[in-house]
Amino acid sequence: MARNEEKAQSMLNRWLxxxxxxxxxxxxxxxxxxxxxxxxxxxxxxxxxxxxxxxKKVMDIQNAGLGEHRIRDMNDEINKLIREKGHWERRIVExxxxxxxxxxxxxxxxxxxxxxxxxxxxxxxRYFGAAKQLPGxxxxxxxxxxxxxxxxxxxxxxxxxxxxxxxRDEEDGILEKVEAAAEVAMRRQAIADWEExxxxxxxxxxxxxxxxxxxxxxxxxxxxxxxxxxFVAYVPLPDQKEIEQKVLESKKQQxxxxxxxASGPMADTLGKRPADRDEGALxxxxxxxxxxxxxxxxxxxxxxxxMLLTGHGDQVFSMRFNPExxxxxxxxxxxxxxxWRTYGECENYMMLKGHKNAVLEVHWTPDGExxxxxxxxKTVRCWDAETGxxxxxxxxxxxxxxxxxxxxxxxxxxVSGGDDCEVKLWDLRTRKAVKTFSExxxxxxxxxxxxxxxxxxAGIENVVNVWDLRREEVSLSxxxxxxxxxxxxxxxxxxxxxxxxxxNTLRAWDMRPYAPANRCTKVFAGHVHTFxxxxxxxxxxxxxxxxxxxxxxxxxxxxxxxxxALMYKLPxxxxxxxECVFHPGVEPIIGSASSDKTIYLGELAQ
Numbered sequence: 354m355a356r357n358e359e360k361a362q363s364m365l366n367r368w369l370x371x372x373x374x375x376x377x378x379x380x381x382x383x384x385x386x387x388x389x390x391x392x393x394x395x396x397x398x399x400x401x402x403x404x405x406x407x408x409k410k411v412m413d414i415q416n417a418g419l420g421e422h423r424i425r426d427m428n429d430e431i432n433k434l435i436r437e438k439g440h441w442e443r444r445i446v447e448x449x450x451x452x453x454x455x456x457x458x459x460x461x462x463x464x465x466x467x468x469x470x471x472x473x474x475x476x477x478x479r480y481f482g483a484a485k486q487l488p489g490x491x492x493x494x495x496x497x498x499x500x501x502x503x504x505x506x507x508x509x510x511x512x513x514x515x516x517x518x519x520x521r522d523e524e525d526g527i528l529e530k531v532e533a534a535a536e537v538a539m540r541r542q543a544i545a546d547w548e549e550x551x552x553x554x555x556x557x558x559x560x561x562x563x564x565x566x567x568x569x570x571x572x573x574x575x576x577x578x579x580x581x582x583x584f585v586a587y588v589p590l591p592d593q594k595e596i597e598q599k600v601l602e603s604k605k606q607q608x609x610x611x612x613x614x615a616s617g618p619m620a621d622t623l624g625k626r627p628a629d630r631d632e633g634a635l636x637x638x639x640x641x642x643x644x645x646x647x648x649x650x651x652x653x654x655x656x657x658x659x660m661l662l663t664g665h666g667d668q669v670f671s672m673r674f675n676p677e678x679x680x681x682x683x684x685x686x687x688x689x690x691x692x693w694r695t696y697g698e699c700e701n702y703m704m705l706k707g708h709k710n711a712v713l714e715v716h717w718t719p720d721g722e723x724x725x726x727x728x729x730x731k732t733v734r735c736w737d738a739e740t741g742x743x744x745x746x747x748x749x750x751x752x753x754x755x756x757x758x759x760x761x762x763x764x765x766x767x768v769s770g771g772d773d774c775e776v777k778l779w780d781l782r783t784r785k786a787v788k789t790f791s792e793x794x795x796x797x798x799x800x801x802x803x804x805x806x807x808x809x810x811a812g813i814e815n816v817v818n819v820w821d822l823r824r825e826e827v828s829l830s831x832x833x834x835x836x837x838x839x840x841x842x843x844x845x846x847x848x849x850x851x852x853x854x855x856x857n858t859l860r861a862w863d864m865r866p867y868a869p870a871n872r873c874t875k876v877f878a879g880h881v882h883t884f885x886x887x888x889x890x891x892x893x894x895x896x897x898x899x900x901x902x903x904x905x906x907x908x909x910x911x912x913x914x915x916x917x918a919l920m921y922k923l924p925x926x927x928x929x930x931x932e933c934v935f936h937p938g939v940e941p942i943i944g945s946a947s948s949d950k951t952i953y954l955g956e957l958a959q
Contacts, residue, residue, distance in 0.1 A: 414482035684712030770796030803847025811838035840890035880904035
């Protein structure tokens with residue numbers, strides 16, 4: 354009987370599924386040719402579908418363990434989809450829609466050479482992710498060493514004649530006249546300098562020997578002093594009494610260091626001297642230093658030089674100090690945002706709940722009263738840092754939201770970017786997006802210009818696009834990275850932009866209005882992006898003298914901006930370091946969030 358019941362149930366399920374499919378209608382399939390589509394909305398829908406397929410395959414091809422044949426096939430499929438995207442964009446133009454090929458930025462390699470136009474009509478064949486390391490492809494990206502052509506001896510002596518050695522300089526008689534006049538002037542200047550110094554020397558000598566009595570003894574002493582070699586002191590010298598006092602003080606300090614120490618035999622006796630017996634003491638009595646206090650001088654107000662913060666239930670993707678530096682916000686894969694005290698025991702005093710998926714990035718508003726966060730649940734949320742309540746839920750994105758950033762000054766604006774290839778500008782006083790900008794590929798990181806009139810967007814396209822909010826178009830594209838850009842941060846003075854990329858480089862860009870064409874001013878290397886391909890962020894120190902970035906090899910890297918030298922490579926984490934941030938105050942504190950579910954706070958040397 355059980356078997357018959359199972360058959361009946363299976364047939365019922367198939368009948369119900371068929372009825373549901375009949376009610377929904379047949380699922381549309383993308384036309385093979387773009388010319389078969391005659392509806393503008395349908396054409397735009399198929400173009401968006403192709404963009405999602407391109408993004409998914411570009412993320413999949415980053416895995417070098419797929420095998421050579423699979424990687425080559427996947428790279429061919431991506432190029433085919435790019436060409437197909439170009440066909441649909443031309444069809445959209447024919448149907449009266451926008452021309453995406455003109456709005457999109459130019460696709461170039463690290464040398465600035467055009468590989469393939471964004472419309473897909475370019476002649477170039479592009480390589481993505483692990484395909485760049487395939488045999489026969491790796492050589493295409495390697496530069497040949499420039500040949501050094503040595504000149505022959507005959508070529509070097511061809512331009513050498515008597516004038517080269519100066520043999521004819523004095524034949525015209527002009528040089529001798531000029532040199533004679535200069536020689537007379539230099540001689541006069543030297544005599545004047547000597548006379549001035551001699552006058553000072555005589556005055557100092559008279560001041561030193563002016564106290565001797567009158568008469569023959571004084572005259573004889575003056576004569577002897579004039580005949581003997583003279584020494585003039587141009588700085589005040591201590592007398593015999595002062596020298597003896599200094600020697601006595603030095604011996605007292607040496608004896609005190611010998612007997613007043615943590616292990617000295619008189620430490621307890623001298624350290625506990627009563628207050629009424631301190632009259633005539635050599636130095637003020639202080640508490641002896643214990644063994645726990647031995648070590649280098651502290652540089653911060655942290656309870657210990659290194660503080661470990663634990664409590665998250667999964668990978669910690671982001672952390673950020675508030676503007677005052679006394680509170681830390683952290684976002685994790687466990688869907689929660691924790692607020693921690695920076696000082697004292699660093700306790701976790703508040704948890705912000707509401708996201709339905711991992712928290713990928715957190716930020717504080719400039720006034721420090723609210724926290725901004727984004728998540729793969731397609732939302733950007735604003736939280737009250739005082740009560741922990743949710744203030745705004747911004748949900749117009751159609752896919753994962755990878756990054757968000759508030760404006761530094763002015764109205765309460767927030768910019769966000771995600772896998773739906775859109776950059777959205779929000780005003781926290783309203784629920785709807787103020788502006789929406791369309792990118793060609795997924796956006797992994799966004800930021801605000803210092804003046805609030807531009808936003809920066811970067812992702813798997815390897816370039817940073819600068820969007821002008823007034824003209825609503827790309828005003829500048831920063832090219833130089835050869836792989837996806839995962840993080841960016843504007844310098845404290847607002848003049849330079851720091852970007853972190855999967856090509857294992859950190860670049861600083863000059864964002865001033867009249868900067869040179871090549872805006873990349875610094876390149877920092879040392880950190881790595883491993884197979885995890887996490888969105889590793891970066892940060893500036895408050896004075897702009899140091900930069901830091903997360904790394905997949907479990908270290909925290911800190912560079913000197915002026916020399917580009919690696920200052921620190923800090924261990925401790927057992928997982929990928931996803932974000933590193935500097936304390937916003939004067940204290941040299943560095944914080945790091947890792948996939949090992951922990952956060953470290955540490956103080957640096959001054």
